[in-house]
Amino acid sequence: MNSQEFRQGLLESRLLYDGGAPGLYHRSDCFEDVVRSVEDYVSLAGHDENTPKLFFSPVVPVTTLKGSGYVDSFPNLLGTVNSFSGDDASLATLRQRLADDDEWLELFSPTEVGLCSAACHPLYPLLVGSPLPATGLTFEVQASCFRHEPSSEPARMQSFRQHEFVFVGTADAALSHRDHWLGRAQRLLSDLGLPIDSVEANDPFFGRSGRLLAAGQVEKKLKFEAVTPLSGASPNAIASANYHEDHFGTAYDLRLPDRSVAHSACFGFGLERISLALFFHHGFEVDSWPAEVKERLTLRHSPTSRIST
C-alpha cells in the first residue's frame, strides 16, 4: 500500500476527514480513541519516574519560538498567529475585500503568539529562576505541535501531538535519559506489533548553514529516531531521542548547583504517527487487530484489560 492508497483508505474508512488543506485532518472517534490509548500506554511506561506532567497550550508566546532557537533554525516550518488590528477605515477595506473574494490576509498583522513548535519547548522558560537539583529534573509533557510541511502523505501532518519525557541536569544524566528511553521505546513499540528500527538522524535545519548544523548533529550522534515503514518510500520516524547538549540551558541560563550550565534531553512519541503505524500494519478495522496489541491498549471500541509494561 503506497501513501496515497493508505490516505485513501483512512478517509474511506472514515478514520480521518480531510481538513481542507494538505496535511490537515479532522479525527474520528475511533482514530482519537487509538491516539489516547497510545498516550496512556506510553505514559504508563514512564509512570515509575513519578514525574510532573504538563499539557502545554498549542499556542505559545513568540518569545518561546525565539528562545528555543526554532526561528533561527526552522523558519520555514514555524507558524505565527496574525490578527486584525486596523481602524474603521481598514475594517471597511477588509469587508470589501471579503465581499469581492479578494486577498484579505495582508490586512492582518503579527501578534505576540505563535503555534507550538515542539512539546518540550514551552518547558524551559518555566524553569527560569528556579534552582535545579544536582540530580536534575524529569518532566512528562504533551503539546499539539505545528509544522508547515503541506503534504499529501498521511504521515506528514501539519498539526500533531508529541508526548515527551524530558530531562534537565548534567550531561551524563541527560545522555542516559535519552538512551534509556530509546531502548524502552523500542520495546514498547515492538510490543504493539510494529517493526521498529533505531537510526541516527538529524533535524531538517534550514539553509546552507543548516546543513552544517545537521552534519554536526549526526557526527555527535545527538539524535536517534525509532522508525517503521508507514506507506512512504522510506520508513517514517514515530519517536525520537534527542540530546540537546547545553542548547536550552544556555538559552535560558539554567544552572546546576555548581553553577555549570544544565544539559537536556528529550524523548518524544509522535502520537498520530504511532496511531497511523498501527492502522498501516494492522488494518483499518481495530476489531481485527492482533489480540495482544489490543490487550496492551485500552480501546473503547474493543474493550480489553490493560497490561502494564
Ligand SMILES: [Zn+2]
Ligand atoms: Zn523535545
